Amino acid sequence: MENCTLVVPALNEANNIQQVLDAFRHWPRNRFVVVDNGSDDATTAVAADFGVVVLQECRRGKGFAVVTGAKWASTDYVFMCDADIRGITESSVIDLMSALGERNPMGRLSIMRPPENSQVTHLTAKPLLAVLGMDCVAEPIGGLTLVSRRFLVNRHLHGGWGFDIDLTISTLRTTGKIPEVEAPGISERKKPPAL
Secondary structure (H helix, E strand, O other): OOOEEEEEEEOOOOOOHHHHHHHOOOOOHHHEEEEEOOOOOOHHHHHHHHOOEEEEOOOOOHHHHHHHHHHHOOOOEEEEEOOOEEOOOHHHHHHHHHHHOOOOOEEEEEOOOOHHHOHHHHHHHHHHHHHOOOOOOOOOOOOEEEEEHHHHHHOOOOOOOOHHHHHHHHHHHHHOOOOEEEOOOOEEOOOOOOO
């Protein structure tokens, strides 16, 4: 935990982010940043009231927000946590850090979502990876990712909503694997597919 910054990208998550903030209430404030991705609700105010650093990234897209947070961080690793996650604990992040090892730039917590709760994963991301011969991860676009800050910042990743799959492909091309730690007690808000 000493060498990891928590980065929470958030877009209109005022009603959800409190659970993530509460879950990491003991995380050092100088290694905890919420990146507001152009919200028009009280996301910034909720995070600021909690006492964490809040950065603004007006370019819409999770990748832009995550990279902004990673550039702010000074640790070797960042843990990206979606703002609508429930049930996460600091110990889950510590377990993932232990599983990552020195040679892997990225690892993910796998929350084992059923297909009906992860349509983009099962209808798009996994088939794409299979075509590329990279169908070896359970959570190719999961919102709970530990990554080397240097690896993340030095890649020219898609800044928009294709960021997660771009990061996965970049990592698999570099190392051939992504360590995953099962975290069955974690869930996220079910979102309808974007049209």
